[in-house]
Amino acid sequence: MADGAEAVYIGIDVGGTNTAAGAADAEGRLIATVRRRTETSGGDALVRQLAEMVRELLAVRLPEAGFPQAADRGALRAVGVGIPGFLDTRRGLVRHAANLRLRDFPLADRLGGRLGVPVVLDNDVRMYAYGEATAGAAAGCGTALVVAVGTGLACAVVHRGRVWRGGGLAGEIGHVRVEGNRYACGCGRTGCLETLASAGGIVRQAQALMRRKRSVLAEWFPKRPTPEKTGWERPMTAADVARAADLGDAVAAGVFERAGRALGSALAVAVALLDPDAIVIGGGVSKAGERLLAPVRQALKERLHPLQAAKVNVTTARWPDDAGVIGSALAARARGEHPA
Ligand SMILES: [Zn+2]
Structure with missing residues (x-):
């Protein structure tokens, strides 16, 4: 300063x-x-x-x-x-x-x-x-994709320290449609990537799944809170789902798996086109760490030439907040x- x-x-x-x-x-x-x-x-x-x-x-x-x-x-x-x-x-x-x-x-x-x-x-x-790009995980990269997974989902392309803006909408991958996804999006369409890979998307999937499968999340966030559950009378967050996943909850782990795979699938074409050194994943949801990053890597590996998949380093942001x-x-x- x-x-x-x-x-x-x-x-x-x-x-x-x-x-x-x-x-x-x-x-x-x-x-x-x-x-x-x-x-x-x-x-x-x-x-x-x-x-x-x-x-x-x-x-x-x-x-x-x-x-x-x-x-x-x-x-x-x-x-x-x-x-x-x-x-x-x-x-x-x-x-x-x-x-x-x-x-x-x-x-x-x-x-x-x-x-x-x-x-x-x-x-x-x-x-x-x-x-x-200047002071964080993408510093020194020739080309990097920086993805912010928070309330919404968006990406920016960084090349030699500068952010590519295109015609003004560059990087808006949140509204790319994911096959088999039926969730309604705030943009008025259905199936957008953002409805899976975002804080709201993580919570929405967890809430839908915990009604059908056994999950610790249903105990933490019961439909009708009982006196001994008063501490949980607040809305569920993506951090709660991450904590449940860390405790071995299969529903919570599955939600991050699906979100990460959807994100990795959408990024695969960008990686093939731009040959970035790194994909930096930030935003509040990135604090889930490997829960989110491992399925991103897996999806890239399944979709890209081995040389491309091996080269790109998928990492979390240095300054997520x-x-x-x-x-x-x-x-x-x-x-x-x-x-x-
Ligand atoms: Zn949308």
Whole structure:
């Protein structure tokens, strides 16, 4: 964060539920962070919230972390923002972000106007991939696929440290149809990969299966909670399914197996086309580790030429929770140091 010039660069990862803002140093290490529940009542309220988070970092968190000069006027040089949605990055416009209720909103101009610095806007998954490519598991790779498995599922192609954006929709593999999958997707179609390989997809499959097969998940999340089960009166998460799988629960293990295989099958063609050195799997669901990664590798092995399958390294993200903030901060730094 603080160079000789004491310049501050801040990254913000706006999620459909929670938003995190942080300042990172030149190596991508987070120095201070602020987290909030995302303001989803509209563009102006969101801009107000993001500006407040930046000011809290500058005035409170960074000085607490040993960087008092962050509070100085002019210390902040640029802000990067990752948004879950379709963007016009050149104009700094959010074209459509359903979770945030934004349509054709000039977020970069509005936030930049409030803070008095340039704001770099990009899709959240591309910011995440930039973080992993610059300071994480994809650093040093010629070509890498960075996959974020969280609330949704998306992928970004990184080549020589840059994120490929295509016409703006590059990497959106979440809505590729998987044969034999009948789950309805939020996009209005059925059978999308995202309905299997995402946090919601993992939970939905587990809930469907535990009604038919014996599973510890049915004990943890009974239909009618009894007095001694009060601790579990909250919705099931993908982390619960991972924990059940770790305890040897066949239903839970099967859910990750199916999700990983579906993901690996969808990635196989991308691997054949692009010949990446690595597939970096991040997002909250990636914390399941080998439960998810082993079936991805297996599916690749079954579908690719042995030379291709042997070459690609399937690994977890270095910063599963923070790569979005780190990538956004590093994108801001790149803009600040090399103005377009
Ligand atoms: Zn879909």
